[in-house]
Amino acid sequence: ELVLTQSPDFQSVTPKEKVTITCRASQSIDSHLHWYQQKPDQSPKLLIKYASQSISGVPSRFSGSGSGTDFTLTINSLEAEDAATYYCHHSSVLFHTFGQGTRLEIK
């Protein structure tokens, strides 16, 4: 069974910092990896699809990279509104799974 492991689980950061969240897959998943942002009491929101493809309406400070087993979500120049939990997500024809989440706290 495919497992996605995110790191770190929690990070406290200051505004304007650059943040990197990683997601490691237990087996190669090509580029079938997506990133979501979830704020408290809200539904998740798609940020990046297929590892590095941008989503209309998502600020350009969010970017993704990687393929195979190692993926990265980067947030450049963090803003206070970016306080949230971030999830990676693998989708295949038969099976989907999520990483455990990374909570970002803004100092």
Next chain:
Amino acid sequence: QVQLVQSGGEVKKPGASVKVSCKASGYPFTSYGLSWVRQAPGQGLQWMGWISAYTGNTNYAQKFQGRVTMTTDTSTSTAYMELRSLRSDDTAVYYCARGGAGGSSSCYFFWGQGTLVTVSS
């Protein structure tokens, strides 16, 4: 605009069943599949399964096989998720989510607002 509007919260006793609805609008309902994802209090996201709104074909996560049924009603553009034999650890917010043109392997562009199901004696 695309909207997924879910039914209201439910309180159920252990052993009971719950059926959550997800009414879609703003797009041709049968053109996209829908997934169901749940989130226990303070926990992460867990995929439950997917249904094609066009064919009704389903793909369930192994964890829920035999206990979940996903259906659609194309006349009302509504998807349903029924979970049986409820236990206290089924207490969670249940989301429906719509993919893109990639079928069952797509990411989720749109989400419902979530339905809290509480299982308690």
